[in-house]
Amino acid sequence: MLFTIINGLATGMAVFLVAAGLTLIFGIxxxxxxxxxxxxxxxxxxxxxxxxxxxxxxxxxxxxSVAAGxxxxxxxxxxxxxVLRRLRDVDEAYMLIATFAVLLICEGAVKLIWGVxxxxxxxxxxLDDAIIVGSLFIPTYSAFLIGFGVLVYVALDLAIxxxxxxxxxxxxxxxxxxxGLLGVNVPVALTLSVVASFMLAGLAGGILLPNxxxxxxxxxxxxxxxxxxxxIGGLGDIRGxxxxxxxxxxxxxxxxxxxxxxxxxxxxxxxxxxxxVKPQGLFGSAST
Amino acid sequence: xxxxxxxxxxxxxxxxxHGVGITVGDGERVAxxxxxxxxxxxxxxxxxxxxxxxxxxxxxxxxxxxxMPSFRRVRLGLSLVPEDRRIFGHVTVAENIEMARYAAGxxxxxxxxxxxxxxxxxxxxxxxxxxxxxxxxxxxxxxRAIAARPKLMMLxxxxxGLAPVIVEQLARDVKAACVETGAALLLSEQNLxxxxxxxxxxxxxDSGQIVFSGDxxxxxxxxxVKQRYLxx
Ligand SMILES: Nc1ncnc2c1ncn2[C@@H]1O[C@H](COP(=O)(O)OP(=O)(O)OP(=O)(O)O)[C@@H](O)[C@H]1O
Ligand SMILES: [Mg+2]
Numbered sequence: 001m002l003f004t005i006i007n008g009l010a011t012g013m014a015v016f017l018v019a020a021g022l023t024l025i026f027g028i029x030x031x032x033x034x035x036x037x038x039x040x041x042x043x044x045x046x047x048x049x050x051x052x053x054x055x056x057x058x059x060x061x062x063x064x065s066v067a068a069g070x071x072x073x074x075x076x077x078x079x080x081x082x083v084l085r086r087l088r089d090v091d092e093a094y095m096l097i098a099t100f101a102v103l104l105i106c107e108g109a110v111k112l113i114w115g116v117x118x119x120x121x122x123x124x125x126x127l128d129d130a131i132i133v134g135s136l137f138i139p140t141y142s143a144f145l146i147g148f149g150v151l152v153y154v155a156l157d158l159a160i161x162x163x164x165x166x167x168x169x170x171x172x173x174x175x176x177x178x179x180g181l182l183g184v185n186v187p188v189a190l191t192l193s194v195v196a197s198f199m200l201a202g203l204a205g206g207i208l209l210p211n212x213x214x215x216x217x218x219x220x221x222x223x224x225x226x227x228x229x230x231x232i233g234g235l236g237d238i239r240g241x242x243x244x245x246x247x248x249x250x251x252x253x254x255x256x257x258x259x260x261x262x263x264x265x266x267x268x269x270x271x272x273x274x275x276x277v278k279p280q281g282l283f284g285s286a287s288t
Numbered sequence: 289x290x291x292x293x294x295x296x297x298x299x300x301x302x303x304x305x306h307g308v309g310i311t312v313g314d315g316e317r318v319a320x321x322x323x324x325x326x327x328x329x330x331x332x333x334x335x336x337x338x339x340x341x342x343x344x345x346x347x348x349x350x351x352x353x354x355x356m357p358s359f360r361r362v363r364l365g366l367s368l369v370p371e372d373r374r375i376f377g378h379v380t381v382a383e384n385i386e387m388a389r390y391a392a393g394x395x396x397x398x399x400x401x402x403x404x405x406x407x408x409x410x411x412x413x414x415x416x417x418x419x420x421x422x423x424x425x426x427x428x429x430x431x432r433a434i435a436a437r438p439k440l441m442m443l444x445x446x447x448x449g450l451a452p453v454i455v456e457q458l459a460r461d462v463k464a465a466c467v468e469t470g471a472a473l474l475l476s477e478q479n480l481x482x483x484x485x486x487x488x489x490x491x492x493x494d495s496g497q498i499v500f501s502g503d504x505x506x507x508x509x510x511x512x513v514k515q516r517y518l519x520x
Contacts, residue, residue, distance in 0.1 A: 168390060171378075171387060177374075183393070185359050
């Protein structure tokens with residue numbers, strides 16, 4: 001039982017790492033970024049290019065993840081300049097279509113650059129082990145994921161709620177017109193948010209690389225659960241996304257033990273029931 | 289130091305301002321009065337480049353502002369308090385005021401110093417912006433503008449919907465804040481009493497055109513003007 005929960009939390013944190021960037025970009029720019037998963041995948045490929053199938057050390061693995069974050073952040077900057085920024089003042093439907101187009105372009109680019117072959121990646125040294133407590137067997141990589149997820153959450157929450165940059169971003173999210181009238185360079189702040197969101201996608205791609213099968217369909221793997229976490233968490237709410245991700249992970253993990261023949265069913269039932277009971281999301285407000 | 293000439297403003301295809309010309313000198317306090325829909329808000333927003341499409345000259349301290357975005361204008365010392373006030377609900381009164389400092393950077397005043405100037409704000413400084421009365425919101429909005437140390441503060445119908453006693457308090461506080469900081473004031477109003485308390489001269493705007501310019505005694509000497517453009 002405890003094993004199921006820990007396993008679920010690890011899955012949940014993986015979902016959260018993907019959801020964090022999604023909810024950030026939604027909270028501030030009101031963009032549902034379909035391409036987020038594709039950039040997550042690009043991050044994974046970038047990290048893979050650095051560490052290969054058998055990461056030689058934990059440090060190189062972490063460094064590769066950061067590098068993936070930086071590369072994808074730079075791609076975020078380019079995407080913002082070429083696509084997103086041009087669509088800020090038009091109907092939201094255009095933005096949805098545009099991010100979908102970006103998704104297709106990214107998937108095509110990944111196939112062109114890295115081919116369609118599969119690769120599987122082992123955890124780096126130190127994370128390929130297991131912690132054994134009594135009868136409990138915890139893969140160190142799962143423990144690492146849980147710790148890393150919590151770390152990312154705490155860092156983001158502090159950045160948004162305790163720093164002035166975060167407060168200004170919240171102000172933009174609430175009323176960008178007035179925030180501009182106070183002297184904030186809103187266009188630059190929005191570009192920064194896009195870059196931050198993409199960096200999170202790239203970082204997640206690197207961190208979640210071990211135990212994955214790397215292939216051009218990876219982009220979709222966590223995206224659905226991440227979108228669900230963002231919706232249940234209350235669109236744009238980091239804390240909500242964090243808790244929702246953990247919940248979803250545990251539900252997935254429990255249902256794979258209890259209902260092994262119908263994977264995913266419990267999750268969808270949970271989502272439907274949740275949205276009927278609490279359509280506003282976990283904490284009831286849609287602020288960041 | 290503010291010089292506006294031949295200013296036209298449009299929402300989509302409909303033209304709202306027609307060849308507006310006004311000036312506001314250093315530290316001068318000037319009112320724009322006119323009926324509902326006359327174009328007062330449009331004029332103030334045009335000066336900040338915050339909404340309508342604009343053509344004509346807006347010159348500030350000798351510089352033609354052209355299509356400079358509003359956040360840059362703020363940094364040059366222009367500041368607008370919009371008619372709907374737009375206090376941020378997610379932070380406190382003090383943080384709303386502090387926000388101006390982080391937004392505009394540079395030489396803005398600390399919230400504590402600004403709050404002292406507005407006695408009404410002292411007891412509510414830690415209250416969330418989302419839980420304020422209309423009068424309190426207006427005070428916070430003015431204080432937030434003052435915090436950025438504007439050289440020209442623009443207030444858009446600050447008295448709208450406020451109780452008379454609050455209007456009196458606001459008149460004292462606005463005037464005092466301008467005098468103490470040396471800020472000029474461009475005030476859009478329908479409340480003539482309030483406008484007269486706060487300013488030395490006025491423009492009357494009607495259907496997007498300036499139809500009268502002069503000091504308050506000059507308006508007293510022209511009852512026909514008052515009757516035609518301001519009577520309800
Ligand atoms: N966003 C907008 N889009 C289209 N037309 C607008 C818009 N805002 C204002 N108008 C029109 O422009 C004209 C001037 O409006 P404006 O808000 O400047 O008047 P005002 O003098 O501020 O009035 P009030 O005293 O009611 O605030 C009105 O006819 C109004 O209908
Ligand atoms: Mg108005």
